[in-house]
Amino acid sequence: MMIAGIDIAQLVAMLMVASTPILLAATGELVAEKAGVLNLGVEGMMIMGAIGGFAGAVVTGSPALGFAAGAMAGAGMALLFAFLTQVLLSNQVATGLALTLFGLGLSALLGQSYQGIKPPATEKLTFGPLTDLPVLGPVLFNHDWVVYLSLALVAGVGLFLSRSRAGLILRAVGESHDAAHALGYPVVAVRVAALAFGGALAGLGGAYLSLVRVPQWAEGMTAGAGWIALAIVVFASWKPGRVLIGAYLFGGVTVLQLRLQAAGFAIPVQLLSMAPYLITIAVLVIISARHRRGAQVAPASLGRVFHASR
Amino acid sequence: MIRLERRAVPSRLWTVATPVAAVLATMVAGGILFAALGKNPAEAIRMIFWDPLFGPNASYFRGQLLVKAGPLILIAAGLAVGFRAGVWNIGAEGQYIMGAIAGAGVALAAYPAESPMIFPAMVLAGALGGWAWAMIPAVLKARFGTSEILVSLMMVYVAQNLLAYMAFGPMKNPQGFGFPGSRNLQQYPSAHNPELIAGTGMHWGVVAAFVAVIGTYVLMHRHIAGFRIRVAGDAPKAARFAGVVPGRLIAFCLGLSGALAGLAGLFEVAGPSGQITDSFNAGYGFTAIIVAFLGRLHPVGILLAGLLMALTYIGGDLAQLMLRLPAAAIQAFQGMLLFFLLGFDLLTNFRIRLGRARA
Numbered sequence: 311m312m313i314a315g316i317d318i319a320q321l322v323a324m325l326m327v328a329s330t331p332i333l334l335a336a337t338g339e340l341v342a343e344k345a346g347v348l349n350l351g352v353e354g355m356m357i358m359g360a361i362g363g364f365a366g367a368v369v370t371g372s373p374a375l376g377f378a379a380g381a382m383a384g385a386g387m388a389l390l391f392a393f394l395t396q397v398l399l400s401n402q403v404a405t406g407l408a409l410t411l412f413g414l415g416l417s418a419l420l421g422q423s424y425q426g427i428k429p430p431a432t433e434k435l436t437f438g439p440l441t442d443l444p445v446l447g448p449v450l451f452n453h454d455w456v457v458y459l460s461l462a463l464v465a466g467v468g469l470f471l472s473r474s475r476a477g478l479i480l481r482a483v484g485e486s487h488d489a490a491h492a493l494g495y496p497v498v499a500v501r502v503a504a505l506a507f508g509g510a511l512a513g514l515g516g517a518y519l520s521l522v523r524v525p526q527w528a529e530g531m532t533a534g535a536g537w538i539a540l541a542i543v544v545f546a547s548w549k550p551g552r553v554l555i556g557a558y559l560f561g562g563v564t565v566l567q568l569r570l571q572a573a574g575f576a577i578p579v580q581l582l583s584m585a586p587y588l589i590t591i592a593v594l595v596i597i598s599a600r601h602r603r604g605a606q607v608a609p610a611s612l613g614r615v616f617h618a619s620r
Numbered sequence: 621m622i623r624l625e626r627r628a629v630p631s632r633l634w635t636v637a638t639p640v641a642a643v644l645a646t647m648v649a650g651g652i653l654f655a656a657l658g659k660n661p662a663e664a665i666r667m668i669f670w671d672p673l674f675g676p677n678a679s680y681f682r683g684q685l686l687v688k689a690g691p692l693i694l695i696a697a698g699l700a701v702g703f704r705a706g707v708w709n710i711g712a713e714g715q716y717i718m719g720a721i722a723g724a725g726v727a728l729a730a731y732p733a734e735s736p737m738i739f740p741a742m743v744l745a746g747a748l749g750g751w752a753w754a755m756i757p758a759v760l761k762a763r764f765g766t767s768e769i770l771v772s773l774m775m776v777y778v779a780q781n782l783l784a785y786m787a788f789g790p791m792k793n794p795q796g797f798g799f800p801g802s803r804n805l806q807q808y809p810s811a812h813n814p815e816l817i818a819g820t821g822m823h824w825g826v827v828a829a830f831v832a833v834i835g836t837y838v839l840m841h842r843h844i845a846g847f848r849i850r851v852a853g854d855a856p857k858a859a860r861f862a863g864v865v866p867g868r869l870i871a872f873c874l875g876l877s878g879a880l881a882g883l884a885g886l887f888e889v890a891g892p893s894g895q896i897t898d899s900f901n902a903g904y905g906f907t908a909i910i911v912a913f914l915g916r917l918h919p920v921g922i923l924l925a926g927l928l929m930a931l932t933y934i935g936g937d938l939a940q941l942m943l944r945l946p947a948a949a950i951q952a953f954q955g956m957l958l959f960f961l962l963g964f965d966l967l968t969n970f971r972i973r974l975g976r977a978r979a
Binding site for chain 1: 624626657708710760764765766767769770771773774775776777778781782784785788789906909910913946947948949950951952953954955956958959962963965966969970
């Protein structure tokens with residue numbers, strides 16, 4: 311199917327690839343925020359995942375090990391954040407900013423010798439005759455395994471939060487840490503675990519950027535993707551299914567914008583490049599205006615410091 | 621068993637001591653980092669913190685100190701007012717860019733006319749440019765409750781793209797042989813922000829930074845508005861009863877920090893930098909966040925923190941040149957400093973007690 315010279319099936323397939331880093335990071339951040347912690351360091355965790363994953367894949371020659379390294383780098387950063395905010399009780403907003411600034415610096419430092427290298431390719435999976443189906447084939451059955459993993463993670467997180475006992479405890483900690491503490495739930499441990507999970511996913515998303523999406527290492531290559539992931543969590547009203555919609559919507563805008571650039575439209579490249587950020591703002595405004603009229607949807611303890619007095 | 625006990629009032633001793641402790645800890649951790657990179661840690665630390673002030677070429681570097689500290693202090697002084705009130709403007713980098721574009725725009729529009737009115741008009745335009753850019757998140761926050769953190773940050777990327785567009789498009793020097801970038805304002809006397817006293821690095825932006833420090837000190841510590849801002853940050857509900865209108869507070873804090881960031885951008889583009897290019901912004905807007913916290917959100921502290929951070933920039937450049945230390949190392953170093961500061965801050969608000977809690 312072609313519209314204005316752009317193949318729609320191909321566009322959707324590209325959109326899924328473009329959205330995956332943000333989808334992963336936003337899903338991870340959603341879990342952390344559901345546990346009541348606002349980690350503004352997503353950008354820093356993502357970029358550390360990007361260099362960690364890239365270095366891991368180049369050194370071992372295996373993209374899979376690279377993704378594992380990226381997830382570990384992200385989780386490591388998240389544990390640093392967890393130590394500061396949960397043990398040393400620091401301000402979450404300031405600590406998140408510090409994590410981002412530190413991650414951007416450290417990743418650039420570690421990435422010095424990885425510039426201009428091509429990483430080992432992550433193969434696309436094929437599903438025999440299914441892959442050759444018109445339209446559905448390229449959209450659903452011809453991606454690398456990380457795309458499928460990201461979709462599975464969204465579903466898994468959704469089920470975990472809504473259907474499991476552990477998910478219920480996590481949400482309780484996020485809604486009222488004092489009540490959860492009084493009931494004997496380990497508030498700090500739950501939050502540290504949620505943060506580490508969120509960091510691992512952000513790292514995975516970063517690794518996807520440097521190993522598949524670009525695929526190369528460049529300083530500051532996340533270019534605000536972590537912040538957009540944070541915005542998508544708000545857009546999604548803290549619901550995993552809507553994170554998927556938000557991430558794919560954003561990916562669609564990015565791909566379309568790149569397509570228009572390539573098609574040589576009369577709009578300057580730099581102005582087209584603003585589109586994803588402006589649309590993120592527009593979406594945030596619409597969502598927050600709706601929330602203002604309706605009920606509070608953010609976890610009630612989000613961003614508040616927990617200190618058990620006894 | 622180690623236990624934390626909240627202090628009734630923050631410790632005054634630790635309020636002052638934590639930044640010092642954080643700087644020392646960063647030196648140690650940074651030394652380890654530099655050693656891991658295969659550099660002599662003692663030499664690197666000395667080069668960053670000592671040589672720019674007292675080393676062989678110190679007379680040159682001392683002038684650079686004010687050039688780098690000026691914008692950092694100017695931006696951080698404004699940000700700290702907002703941070704005190706719980707208004708998180710983290711898009712100062714974007715407001716800095718917009719101030720530069722607006723101010724340079726006035727100059728380029730007036731070129732080649734010479735008039736003593738041009739520079740004041742640029743200053744006004746710079747402040748307005750930053751102010752207007754900051755009012756976007758302010759209005760959205762006040763009107764719709766949209767997170768000012770995310771919007772102000774998104775606006776940085778928008779501003780960066782606009783800057784690139786300006787450098788390659790409307791503001792490109794028609795006599796620049798096709799190279800991107802605007803006319804150099806250093807060669808346009810009416811628009812140039814010159815060094816006021818040779819060799820000191822003192823330009824109008826540094827003067828503005830000192831004025832901003834004094835101004836925000838009076839505002840925050842000698843004026844009822846500052847009291848309200850602090851109450852709004854510490855106890856939002858109490859502030860409402862005291863008659864603080866949240867929307868106005870948000871607009872004031874974001875507008876003030878945006879205008880100051882815009883001024884910093886204008887003074888930079890008309891002075892040390894000289895022209896609008898796509899890489900004109902050097903991250904001052906983000907580093908100023910570290911400066912604000914390192915200075916304990918207090919104007920005098922910010923003055924000192926800005927000078928210290930400027931020192932690490934200059935020392936970092938020096939270490940880059942002499943030791944081939946990567947440029948990014950200093951960025952990681954600055955991030956580390958903020959971590960240590962936030963961690964040590966525990967001691968300001970809590971007492972560490974050994975033994976079990978009394979029931």
